[in-house]
Amino acid sequence: MDIAFLMPYLVHFVVLYVSVGVIYLVYKYKSRAATPKLPPGRKGLPYIGETLDYVLASRRGTPEKFVTDRNTKYSSDVFRTSLLGEDMAVFCGAAGNKFLFSGQNKYVTSWWPRPMKKAFLDPSSVDNSSAEESTKLRAYLPSLLKPESLQHYVPVMDRMAKEHLDQHWSPYNQVQVFPLSKKYTFSLACRLFMSVRDREEIEKFAKPFSIATAGLVSVPIDLPGTTFNRAVKAGRVIRQELFALITKKKNELLEKRRTVASDLVDNMLLDGMTEIEIGNKIVGFFIASHDTTSTAITFTVSYLSDYPDVYNKVLEEQMDILRSKGPEEPLRWEDIQKMKYTWCVACEAMRLAPPANGAFREAITDFTYAGYTIPKGWKAFWTVHSTHKNPNYFPDPEKFDPSRFEGNGPAPYTFVPFGGGPRMCPGKEYARLEILTFIHNLVTKFKWEKLNPNEKISYIPSPIPEEGLPIKLQAA
Numbered sequence: 007m008d009i010a011f012l013m014p015y016l017v018h019f020v021v022l023y024v025s026v027g028v029i030y031l032v033y034k035y036k037s038r039a040a041t042p043k044l045p046p047g048r049k050g051l052p053y054i055g056e057t058l059d060y061v062l063a064s065r066r067g068t069p070e071k072f073v074t075d076r077n078t079k080y081s082s083d084v085f086r087t088s089l090l091g092e093d094m095a096v097f098c099g100a101a102g103n104k105f106l107f108s109g110q111n112k113y114v115t116s117w118w119p120r121p122m123k124k125a126f127l128d129p130s131s132v133d134n135s136s137a138e139e140s141t142k143l144r145a146y147l148p149s150l151l152k153p154e155s156l157q158h159y160v161p162v163m164d165r166m167a168k169e170h171l172d173q174h175w176s177p178y179n180q181v182q183v184f185p186l187s188k189k190y191t192f193s194l195a196c197r198l199f200m201s202v203r204d205r206e207e208i209e210k211f212a213k214p215f216s217i218a219t220a221g222l223v224s225v226p227i228d229l230p231g232t233t234f235n236r237a238v239k240a241g242r243v244i245r246q247e248l249f250a251l252i253t254k255k256k257n258e259l260l261e262k263r264r265t266v267a268s269d270l271v272d273n274m275l276l277d278g279m280t281e282i283e284i285g286n287k288i289v290g291f292f293i294a295s296h297d298t299t300s301t302a303i304t305f306t307v308s309y310l311s312d313y314p315d316v317y318n319k320v321l322e323e324q325m326d327i328l329r330s331k332g333p334e335e336p337l338r339w340e341d342i343q344k345m346k347y348t349w350c351v352a353c354e355a356m357r358l359a360p361p362a363n364g365a366f367r368e369a370i371t372d373f374t375y376a377g378y379t380i381p382k383g384w385k386a387f388w389t390v391h392s393t394h395k396n397p398n399y400f401p402d403p404e405k406f407d408p409s410r411f412e413g414n415g416p417a418p419y420t421f422v423p424f425g426g427g428p429r430m431c432p433g434k435e436y437a438r439l440e441i442l443t444f445i446h447n448l449v450t451k452f453k454w455e456k457l458n459p460n461e462k463i464s465y466i467p468s469p470i471p472e473e474g475l476p477i478k479l480q481a482a
């Protein structure tokens with residue numbers, strides 16, 4: 007049979023077949039090229055992701071392992087994980103820190119984990135964007151943290167440190183440093199933020215606060231018995247107490263029993279803010295300021311007892327300052343500027359035991375870093391753990407050596423306990439004053455030794471000495 011008449015059909019068929027194949031291959035190639043190359047890493051278990059790995063590494067006292075293991079495994083300055091129910095890119099090294107710090111509002115914006123918002127913010131504000139809440143929070147800081155206010159706080163902090171030591175340390179031979187330094191920083195915040203001085207009233211806030219902060223980095227499962235659930239309930243109690251206090255202060259101002267602002271809450275009331283807005287902000291200040299500063303104080307005290315030569319140099323510096331003053335004369339701003347070596351010691355303590363692990367951001371656009379795409383909506387995390395103990399930045403990283411901070415100090419973006427860039431901790435100077443006034447009073451009054459030199463440290467998420475750092479006290 008002559009099949010020549012079929013040839014045109016066959017040719018058409020082959021051409022069509024080949025064309026479809028080519029179109030398919032081009033489409034496949036293009037769509038592959040368009041698929042973003044995500045950072046290496048894994049998402050872990052559904053919903054909880056790798057949160058448990060992170061929590062376990064932290065509880066074992068080695069949160070840096072979570073970061074350094076993955077950093078090494080993937081040989082990449084950014085890796086993918088999933089924490090707190092979110093897709094997340096963890097940025098590593100000085101370059102990663104620099105990129106996130108300076109990418110604010112260009113690539114990333116503020117983001118707070120949902121447990122934090124749900125435990126601490128009023129329900130009406132939980133759905134506000136974190137960027138909105140963060141901007142509002144920062145807007146109020148200048149009045150609290152402007153240089154004149156800070157200078158004015160030094161004698162107040164000095165007086166409160168003395169009172170605290172007289173009440174809670176002097177009567178005893180043995181004390182636990184961690185809970186006491188928390189008590190001190192909490193009382194100071196109550197005094198400076200809202201003029202609360204009464205011990206019972208302070209306790210009303212302190213207890214639920216410690217429960218709520220424990221839930222800050224927890225898996226957000228709101229079922230009875232979970233850490234998150236306890237945190238949410240404690241948050242409710244704090245807001246009720248705060249609401250009552252703010253309303254009382256508002257009435258005093260309305261009835262003109264007081265006409266001048268005496269603290270941060272008054273300032274906000276006089277600016278016409280609502281009770282809910284003020285409550286959210288005060289809670290934000292407490293979270294940011296209280297556990298961080300008390301942790302820095304605790305580990306400075308701990309390292310001072312491990313290194314007698316460092317302790318002696320600190321004592322010498324502080325005694326010189328004490329001798330330069332009259333008997334009842336309080337510390338002043340100028341005295342703080344002389345505490346240079348003591349600040350190097352506190353910095354070295356914060357390098358090895360950082361009070362904050364890092365902070366989160368949210369990608370506001372797709373962007374590329376180190377050859378990988380971070381998709382819009384992903385969360386990003388910069389962390390102290392990729393630089394503070396990295397031997398490339400800090401030789402012999404486990405060694406406690408305050409001289410690292412003398413002269414030019416560490417390379418940029420490597421020592422980042424307070425973050426960096428436009429969102430760097432606005433309370434850094436306040437914290438420096440608080441830590442230094444406390445250490446001044448402590449070393450000029452006491453000598454101490456650790457009762458358990460091998461006490462375990464776990465991170466929840468800040469470092470915590472598991473027995474509260476018990477020490478034996480002696481008069482200096």
Ligand code: HEM
Nearest residue numbers: 140294295298299302361362365423424425429431433437
């Ligand atoms: C040793 C003590 C402290 C440490 C280590 C510390 C560390 C940090 C860190 C790492 C951040 C996140 C920065 C970022 O998002 O990149 C931060 C934010 C913040 N800190 Fe501190 N902080 C300390 C004390 C304080 C104090 C005493 C205050 C207030 C009086 C304060 C107020 C804040 C506020 C309001 C923010 C949020 C800023 C924002 O959302 O943009 N901090 N801090």
